[in-house]
Amino acid sequence: MSKTALTIRIYSCYLFLMGAGMVLIPNTLLTIFQFAETKEIWIRMLGLFTFTTGIYYFYSSLHNQQAFYKATIAGRLFFFTITVVFVFVFHQSYMLALIGSIDFLGALWTYVTIKQTKKINEHIS
Numbered sequence: 228m229s230k231t232a233l234t235i236r237i238y239s240c241y242l243f244l245m246g247a248g249m250v251l252i253p254n255t256l257l258t259i260f261q262f263a264e265t266k267e268i269w270i271r272m273l274g275l276f277t278f279t280t281g282i283y284y285f286y287s288s289l290h291n292q293q294a295f296y297k298a299t300i301a302g303r304l305f306f307f308t309i310t311v312v313f314v315f316v317f318h319q320s321y322m323l324a325l326i327g328s329i330d331f332l333g334a335l336w337t338y339v340t341i342k343q344t345k346k347i348n349e350h351i352s
Contacts, residue, residue: 236288238284241281
């Protein structure tokens with residue numbers, strides 16, 4: 228498995244854990260991240276979506292799908308940016324930006340491994 232595929236595989240595990248947590252113990256996660264508990268279905272649906280997205284990440288890591296890896300960098304940076312905007316514009320808990328920071332760090336890690344691989348391949352050629 229390439230270093231880049233490993234970054235995606237680990238991120239898929241994060242998505243599986245967060246998704247399962249939102250489906251199975253949503254109010255525990257909401258409390259940890261300092262959000263109000265809910266009995267509404269939205270949190271479980273978000274968990275289902277998150278878990279399903281993890282499947283895409285996991286599958287792409289199995290098949291070394293470079294185009295997907297690059298697309299996730301943009302998507303995760305966008306997610307991080309919007310979580311920060313929500314914190315400031317809608318006066319939300321900083322914990323929301325902390326969740327987004329995981330996406331930022333994962334995107335950065337994936338980006339670095341892609342660049343390292345490109346340098347190695349250029350050096351070999």
